[in-house]
Amino acid sequence: MDRRVEVRVSGVVQGVGFRPFVVHQATGLGLVGHVGNDSAGVFVDAQGASEAIAVLLDALAIGPRMARVESVQVRDLPLGAAVSFEIAASLEGVGSTSLPPDTAVCESCLAEMRDPADRRHGYPFITCTDCGPRYTIVERLPYDRSGTTMIDFPLCPACAGEYEDPRSRRFHAQPTACPECGPQLSASVSDVATALADGRIVAIKGIGGYHLACDASNKEAVARLRERKARGDKPFALMVPTLDAAREVIEVDDQTAAILTSAERPIVLAPARDLDLQASVAPGNGYLGVMLPYAPVHHLLFDAGAPGTLVMTSGNRADEPICITEVEAQERLADIADMLVHHDRRIHISCDDSVVRHSTDGLLPVRRSRGYAPLPVPLSVDAAPMLAVGGELKTTIAVARGRHAWLSQHIGDTGNLETIELLDRTARILSEVQRVEPTAIVSDLHPGYLSRRWAADEAARTGVPHLLVQHHHAHLASLLAEHQWPAQETIIGFAFDGTGYGTDGTIWGGEVMIASLGHAERVGHLRSILLPGGDAAIRRPLRTALAHLAAAGLDAPPALELAAEPAELAVVGRMLATGTGCTPTTSVGRLFDAVASLLGLRHTVDYEGQAAIELEALAAVVDSGGEGWDFTTEDGPDGLVLDPGPALMTGMAAVSAGQSPGTASRAFHEGLADAVAQAAVLLRERTGLGVVGLSGGVFANTLLTGLIQGRLEGHGFTVLLHRLVPPNDGGLALGQVAVAAAGGATERSR
Numbered sequence: 001m002d003r004r005v006e007v008r009v010s011g012v013v014q015g016v017g018f019r020p021f022v023v024h025q026a027t028g029l030g031l032v033g034h035v036g037n038d039s040a041g042v043f044v045d046a047q048g049a050s051e052a053i054a055v056l057l058d059a060l061a062i063g064p065r066m067a068r069v070e071s072v073q074v075r076d077l078p079l080g081a082a083v084s085f086e087i088a089a090s091l092e093g094v095g096s097t098s099l100p101p102d103t104a105v106c107e108s109c110l111a112e113m114r115d116p117a118d119r120r121h122g123y124p125f126i127t128c129t130d131c132g133p134r135y136t137i138v139e140r141l142p143y144d145r146s147g148t149t150m151i152d153f154p155l156c157p158a159c160a161g162e163y164e165d166p167r168s169r170r171f172h173a174q175p176t177a178c179p180e181c182g183p184q185l186s187a188s189v190s191d192v193a194t195a196l197a198d199g200r201i202v203a204i205k206g207i208g209g210y211h212l213a214c215d216a217s218n219k220e221a222v223a224r225l226r227e228r229k230a231r232g233d234k235p236f237a238l239m240v241p242t243l244d245a246a247r248e249v250i251e252v253d254d255q256t257a258a259i260l261t262s263a264e265r266p267i268v269l270a271p272a273r274d275l276d277l278q279a280s281v282a283p284g285n286g287y288l289g290v291m292l293p294y295a296p297v298h299h300l301l302f303d304a305g306a307p308g309t310l311v312m313t314s315g316n317r318a319d320e321p322i323c324i325t326e327v328e329a330q331e332r333l334a335d336i337a338d339m340l341v342h343h344d345r346r347i348h349i350s351c352d353d354s355v356v357r358h359s360t361d362g363l364l365p366v367r368r369s370r371g372y373a374p375l376p377v378p379l380s381v382d383a384a385p386m387l388a389v390g391g392e393l394k395t396t397i398a399v400a401r402g403r404h405a406w407l408s409q410h411i412g413d414t415g416n417l418e419t420i421e422l423l424d425r426t427a428r429i430l431s432e433v434q435r436v437e438p439t440a441i442v443s444d445l446h447p448g449y450l451s452r453r454w455a456a457d458e459a460a461r462t463g464v465p466h467l468l469v470q471h472h473h474a475h476l477a478s479l480l481a482e483h484q485w486p487a488q489e490t491i492i493g494f495a496f497d498g499t500g501y502g503t504d505g506t507i508w509g510g511e512v513m514i515a516s517l518g519h520a521e522r523v524g525h526l527r528s529i530l531l532p533g534g535d536a537a538i539r540r541p542l543r544t545a546l547a548h549l550a551a552a553g554l555d556a557p558p559a560l561e562l563a564a565e566p567a568e569l570a571v572v573g574r575m576l577a578t579g580t581g582c583t584p585t586t587s588v589g590r591l592f593d594a595v596a597s598l599l600g601l602r603h604t605v606d607y608e609g610q611a612a613i614e615l616e617a618l619a620a621v622v623d624s625g626g627e628g629w630d631f632t633t634e635d636g637p638d639g640l641v642l643d644p645g646p647a648l649m650t651g652m653a654a655v656s657a658g659q660s661p662g663t664a665s666r667a668f669h670e671g672l673a674d675a676v677a678q679a680a681v682l683l684r685e686r687t688g689l690g691v692v693g694l695s696g697g698v699f700a701n702t703l704l705t706g707l708i709q710g711r712l713e714g715h716g717f718t719v720l721l722h723r724l725v726p727p728n729d730g731g732l733a734l735g736q737v738a739v740a741a742a743g744g745a746t747e748r749s750r
């Protein structure tokens with residue numbers, strides 16, 4: 001029985017080799033008809049045996065390697081008279097499809113690259129319709145070669161032939177090139193491999209920017225890189241050549257293996273197996289971040305004898321964006337690297353590596369960037385065209401229109417002008433390639449954030465409203481958005497993080513909210529403390545410990561007094577007594593800092609979140625079973641108050657009685673999880689709500705998240721966790737879009 005169907009496929013279906021894929025499938029199945037591109041995606045007209053049509057429809061739902069199929073709509077047509085399967089002329093129109101992300105080199109290209117007889121043998125810029133750079137090289141739409149930085153490289157006759165041949169793997173592969181006509185590396189691969197083997201630090205230009213690389217097994221080289229990059233104890237990411245090599249370094253279960261080898265190729269944080277390596281690369285951290293090669297040049301380096309475990313860290317100076325041009329690399333990386341390796345394919349927009357974390361039931365995004373950006377997140381409400389600029393740390397931005405929010409790559413900490421410039425550039429590029437003309441600019445409420453100031457200027461410049469969204473509402477809304485939550489439905493939300501500006505002008509970070517996309521009511525919080533010196537205390541957990549003890553009416557233990565600088569106790573004591581120079585905060589991030597100091601783990605941090613990461617690492621290897629440190633949960637003037645006072649008292653006693661930091665940290669985690677569960681149960685009694693959402697940077701802690709999830713599910717709650725965007729401030733922009741789309745943002749009066 002013959003059947004003829006008209007099929008419409010939408011999603012990321014253009015610039016990904018969809019049409020040759022359909023031709024290949026359809027001709028293999030003996031079907032006739034055509035395939036083409038239009039403004040809504042890909043259209044297919046296919047006729048043949050019904051079983052063959054069914055097979056084709058299954059294939060269309062998946063698509064080629066780089067495609068992200070959102071929907072497949074099928075309509076039956078009367079049988080026609082086509083005799084072959086063709087590619088139809090493209091229909092022009094405003095594109096509503098999405099630009100593909102940058103994708104790891106595919107197996108077919110790798111095989112060619114390693115084949116001495118192939119004309120692209122050893123070529124570091126080999127690519128096809130299934131792989132290679134996309135987002136980072138597109139300058140304008142429509143997506144064709146002249147709109148990318150590959151316009152610098154006119155195709156040679158051989159490449160042009162492939163480009164125009166619908167049966168070729170390189171049919172309309174916009175970045176295609178060969179050694180004859182394409183980009184070149186500034187140094188020979190074998191020289192670079194030798195330099196790395198000799199312990200030198202090499203800055204290598206890759207897909208989304210420069211990396212700084214060195215031999216990870218060479219402790220002296222790693223220490224030199226750490227010092228030159230002024231990195232403190234902050235962990236470095238690693239690159240290893242194969243999955244088997246990854247198994248030597250970290251615990252690899254099936255899920256980790258799948259994500260390590262995925263086309264997105266993120267850095268995967270998993271429990272360290274090589275503890276010696278971990279001590280030098282990620283001190284104090286139970287995890288190592290590992291990725292597999294994704295650019296052809298990475299494979300070539302390993303093939304040429306580069307060390308089997310490389311540090312591969314972003315090529316930037318502390319707090320600055322990753323370098324993408326030769327000039328930037330000369331200016332900023334020449335003091336750090338012993339050797340600079342450039343290439344002449346321009347990077348139009350930077351894109352740092354993505355980071356995901358292994359957890360027991362699913363992977364948690366920590367940084368959503370290369371491989372994912374600018375893929376859209378579908379929205380459950382219609383958004384007017386808008387731009388949201390996130391917060392300050394780990395910033396990403398988003399543009400939205402209709403039912404889509406396109407999220408940018410990682411921009412970084414926008415506390416400096418270089419990063420604000422990158423935000424500005426990214427906003428223009430993302431708006432242009434996704435054709436969003438913002439009718440509103442959305443930012444965080446924090447009056448001190450440069451991103452908010454940028455938003456105010458941009459709104460004034462373009463004459464559109466500047467909308468403000470409270471930080472923790474944005475966190476919870478990002479969670480609701482990624483779960484496609486209906487706009488009217490409310491949940492009990494816990495938004496725990498380091499710092500976020502509250503509607504009362506204090507610093508929040510331990511918030512309990514009854515939240516929907518458009519509305520959030522603060523119904524509880526961690527007990528407020530005075531933070532002496534605000535930001536200065538963030539780098540000095542000892543001060544936060546003193547502040548928490550003072551708030552709980554407890555005396556500082558002798559060990560803490562001994563660890564303080566001579567004048568510090570007196571100064572901090574005076575500040576806490578008078579409130580001078582103190583900021584009230586309900587931050588759970590700061591509570592982790594305080595506990596780390598009380599346990600004697602560390603009194604100063606090198607980077608945001610360090611204390612919490614180390615506490616988690618210690619607690620994760622300790623069996624549960626002990627009693628959690630008790631919090632109390634009582635009603636206060638502005639809702640439930642989760643008071644860690646009793647927990648701190650128990651903790652101090654346990655530590656002075658000689659309890660190990662690991663056991664103590666575990667008891668703290670269990671106690672905090674108990675407190676959250678208790679608050680949720682109380683709120684369910686009051687509101688009838690049975691769904692709990694966990695968002696905010698604290699929930700990058702998978703141990704804590706798992707403990708809370710277990711308790712809540714035991715109480716019959718449905719628990720929403722992040723799987724698509726990070727729980728940290730990297731997810732804020734999506735939340736801001738979601739709140740604004742649902743009508744929950746406040747317009748800033750001018």
Ligand code: ZN
Nearest residue numbers: 106109128131
């Ligand atoms: Zn390829």
Ligand code: ZN
Nearest residue numbers: 156159178181
């Ligand atoms: Zn060529």
Ligand code: FE
Nearest residue numbers: 497500697729
């Ligand atoms: Fe936050």
